Amino acid sequence: MRMTVIGTGYLGATHAVAMAELGHEVLGVDVDQAKIDLLSAGQVPFHEPGLSELLGKHVATGAVRFTTSYEEAGAFGDVHFIGVGTPQKRNGHAADMTYVDSAVEQISRAATHDCVIAGKSTVPVGSAARLQELALTSAPSGTRVSLVWNPEFLREGHAVEDTLRPDRMVLGLEYDDAGRPTSAAQAAEAVLREVYAHQLEAGIPFIVTDYATAELVKVAANSFLAIKISFINALSEITETVGGDIRTLADAIGLDERIGRKFLNAGVGFGGGCLPKDIRALRARASELGLDQSLRFLAEVDDINLRRREYTVQLAVQECGGSLHGTQIAVLGAAFKPESDDVRDSPALDIAARLHSMGADVRLYDPQANANAAQRYPRLDYVASLDAAVTGAQVTLLLTEWREFRDMDPRHVASLVGTPTIIDGRNVLDPAAWQDAGWRYLALGRRH
């Protein structure tokens, strides 16, 4: 089938390549000419394991191409996926729909034949119904544009496998007043079933529902993940006071299948382009709907998460004798999680910037994210290796759990630092091994 993917960031670029891998002809669309040039040359503008190999393969055969032209896209595609961003608004917590609105309007206007628009971006509930109206009013007369909502659940660092082999796929359709899919929606569902035929044959669950449910699945899933992380981090505050081991606690409750061990890793908390923004946007949307009370607790989830950053900063201050002025601090990690170069709302970078603003000389090393971090906070001292970061440091903070950091040899690192004090902000090191090598080992969720 011929399809376009509008927006070629993490979500869109991965989706475009995955669709080519499923055997479709794909045209990626973006307003950013530089990004389009890179992708057309088979280069991925961000770090995502496995993506550049797959992109190279499909660019070479012509299965995937890229353009900035909506005219070209409108003439080409029978299905148009929308994968543009919905960042947090500057003046509040709601999601900014400017890019989604513009993409839907422009592709509808450029459509030369009947087509389906499939929204993948994370949007406030109620958006799809409004966007279907926008598509209808923007499309040339006689051209039918049907809109479905098809949220994306990919994790950065695992984007390719998550897109090709997701846990589930969700499709939101326009319903009539009697609560049934309209005939246009049923036709659109058939088109999407064809797009995903291979995955459906492989038995991936396909949940077909109304617009609102489909929109909510995404933000509900991300909010639940955020709740799990903040829950264990709230318990960290308790174990820090009374003693106890947060990792063993997580292991023990996680063995209850109803709870599960995943997303119970205590540490500096969640960041990135999704979890923080999604809990805020969901809460903001609930307030708009007059339901402020329903999701008020998400504000607490956000607060617990941000408190972890402050606590980590305070630990470092305490280890430096109460003031950071003139101290040298090693920060390991800037990305919001390993296997990604994304520094959006990254706890690691936020903590590093705060330490710097309090007078510390911060030497930061991240295996992939130094360049993105430097764009955001140019005043930190970015170094090209782990050894360079730790040499002479008074305190070393591990804030993103890259394998390179998990595998550090405590004796080797001890031979480089000024003072062997480490704050394990992700609870990934073996305390005994570090203590045996002469370190003062501190971790979040433990009494010191």
Ligand code: UDX
């Ligand atoms: C998330 C969702 O997982 C994904 O399904 C959705 O499509 C987009 O948002 P992502 O933002 O890529 O994906 O990262 P994720 O792996 O969920 O991690 C989010 C943050 O939580 C990271 O900062 C990570 O370090 C942190 N985290 C995760 C914890 O602090 N503890 C954990 O136990 C798990």
